Amino acid sequence: MSTSPSSSVQQARQALADRLREIRMAASLTGTQLAAAAGWDRSKVSKLEHAVTSPSADDIRAWCRLCGVPDRADDLVAARHEADSLYLEWRRLHRSGLRRQQESRLPLYERTHGFRSYSSWLVPGLLQTRAYAACVLESIMRRDKLPDDLEAAVAARMERQRVLYESGRRFAFLVEESVLRSTVTDAETMAGQLDHLLVVPSLPAVSLGVIPAGVGRARWPVEGFWVFDDVQVNVELVSGYLTIRRPAEVAEYGRAFSDLAGMAVYGRDARALIAAAIEALG
Structure with a gap:
């Protein structure tokens, strides 16, 4: 091992x-x-x-x-x-195809009431448009030479987004400003994704913070992670997918999220950064 x-x-x-x-x-x-x-x-x-x-x-x-x-x-x-x-290699995780992996995570989302998500490189899955999700998942499929079940995988990811509209849940999303200017998709798809980010924070249970590129930092950018209630953290690494359930470590990620949230801007200021990213697309 x-x-x-x-x-x-x-x-x-x-x-x-x-x-x-x-x-x-x-x-x-x-x-x-x-x-x-x-x-x-x-x-x-x-x-x-x-x-x-x-x-x-x-x-x-x-x-x-x-x-x-x-x-x-x-x-x-x-x-x-x-x-x-605790640790699964990406190829092992995806060996049954992307659809199965997307569907397997739905129960975790259904039993969670408080979501915290930080991303330094991609728009979080719950906030992705269908076109953006297709670009991201297709990239994984090609990189890892997986069976082509892209359409079903995208559909499963979109189905998971229904939790955003269910009562009794809270969602706090943080992204680095660099996420808004990433070139993981073509300009048209990225523009559609950024337009969606202007709208989705209007949902009553959703908060979206953007950490400006030039902000004074209490913490450096870190790997993307999700905190599910105060029970579990999932971390996406280059070579694998990490699940953390030890209370002390879950709490450490909670503190990291709080530090990062303190550097973010929200509301009008966040929308201004998103709008500037859209304008930069031309």
Whole structure:
């Protein structure tokens, strides 16, 4: 298993490794003794305890059995699965096509009441026009050589936007000004998308903030992320999709969002930046 670029993933794996080490030491076994009893190469115990490699479920069960605590194995195997599920490579996530990936996220949106979204490079999916979404998803499809289910994937993304109109929800969107001037689409599609951004904040549950390019920054631009209530954060990385559920880390993203929101402009000032981006399209 390769090491994730995310500290969240590595911390989860290291926490599991630390628990294995504590069990071995409580059993008064050296690494060499444990490896010999398990029939492993003597370096394997060290690699597992330093999270250089990830243990299999069988490794964990053998470890606990030889250390006299077989009843702890199930909990540790569950911890291993949790660490693995934090990070999904894009190709694995999309292997069934883009439509399936878009549809699979709908239940998360349906059970969430408070949404916070920050983007430094694309218009957030809930605010995308059909044409803009098609450009973005087609780019992913071509990049990752995925089956062509573009039309169905776009339809699924548009269907997800219905949550914007359902009562009992709140949406706070933040984008960097550079998002307004991105060239991910042709000029006509981008103009239509920017026109939509002028209108969508009129929805009673929607707030849209734009962080001006020249603003004094309390935080540098970071990776795009979504906060779902105070329960889960999803982060889009270059090589994968990260899910964070640890309360301390969810709270850290909440603080990051608050810092970024404090640098943004809203209402008339935000509309002026959007209008300037439209004018720049010619």
